[in-house]
Amino acid sequence: MPGRNFCSQNLRPFRLKRPLNGGGRWHWFPLKAAVELVARLGYAHGLMTLTEKILARAAGKTSVQAGDNIWVNADVLMTHDVCGPGTIGVFKREFGQTAKVWDKNKIVIIPDHYIFTADSKSNRNVDILRDFSREQGIEYFYDVIDDSNGHWVFDAAKGNLKRQYGSRYAGVCHTALPAKGHTRPGEILFGTDSHTCMAGAFNQFATGIGNTDAGFVMGTGKLLIKVPETMHFRLEGKLQPGVMAKDIILHCIGEIGFDGATYRAMQFDGEGASNLSIDDRMTIANMAIEAGGKNAIFEFDARTAEYVDARVKLNGTKSTYEPVARDKHEKFIYELVVDLSKLEPTVACHPDPGQRKKAKDMSDTKLDRAYVGSCTGGKTSDFVEFARVLRGKKVVIDTFGVPATPDIVNDLQSTFWGNSTIWQILVDAGVQMTENAGCAACLGGPVDTFGRINKSGIKCISATNRNFPGRMGDKESQVFLASPATVAASALTGKVTDPREYLDN
């Protein structure tokens, strides 16, 4: 395939050092040399992890190892309405009011967070992004409105459910980035959002950075980073019916804790990983940050190629890329083998994503609300599993559905099961479905945000990715993270429920 070559890394020659003073210190030098030799031999056979390979190439080096501080070239910088104005402010302050960005074709700006709110400062943030994109000639600005000289104002009188966006609006950044052809294997993606790690599903090094770093990348296209150690999660077998990718990542985070991967790469591979769909890989990679991970990464395969090639072609974005491939005996800081066939529907309880329990053991946990949406849980495949459980039934608690992107809204409204669309099946089940795709209540937002928890003491089961106190609104509320199937089953009973009870639906 044109433009696609697997990364191969050559080796620096290793030279054994001899002791200068001889005699009594020989015992020290051979030991040190032996340790160094073993480490180097890893590289001598190209034994870097996927993450190290990408970082080495981006730094123009033949090899790197965990702990190295290196300057890497960015392929894409993404920002959104919450961090974009701050990033632009840093860029202008440091590089000058009339400075030009390092590469206007490598900056992607996606308003998605605080969009469908009457909060005037949030609306103004979208205008700041528009002004900057126009000034810089940035093509990949996915504006909320079609008028490039206009102002965004959410019209609360029209309500939350009917769409209020123009033709270029793209929805949640992490879901929109791959769909719009901006994620490519082997590349470096920096984003001003912690869940940027989701693009690791595409064999890419993708990580979240702060506004200051992003302002620097905006001006130079470079960033100094420390090469992370890599943790290895080998997935074997296949998921059983009723168990989803969300259960895999909740299981893994439960194993290591919500800080167990702090500043580490999480590499997912093995036969079980290659059996997973692209959406499933995105769900898993998305939540690496919930264990503190620097990035997540999957192997490149035919599924990756099919997805990426179709999206870059459809959107006319850069079509060449160079994936990285695994070496067999690369070194990891940690190893976990996960037999997917043994996993069960899993819940991360309040107050952090590492509080793992089995859904079947939580049937005495009463709930007030259910929520499906976000970059993690608002994809078409998530809503399909949500609808599969709810079809022909009625929810008994307040239940909200927020697709991640307008394209997903269209998918759900145009895909029929029998005489009803998936969208209609959900509405008939009592789900409040909004066409205003975006982050919505995943991170709370202004008080008029759709689905936001505004009352103290509410317990919500959610297909989102983070459940620290106050994440979805009120600080005294509790959020339980689960798969869309588990959220659906729980919405039907008003308590945490194992979706396998509804497999016949």
Ligand code: SF4
């Ligand atoms: S949907 Fe939630 S996790 Fe994803 S980008 Fe938006 S706020 Fe962040």
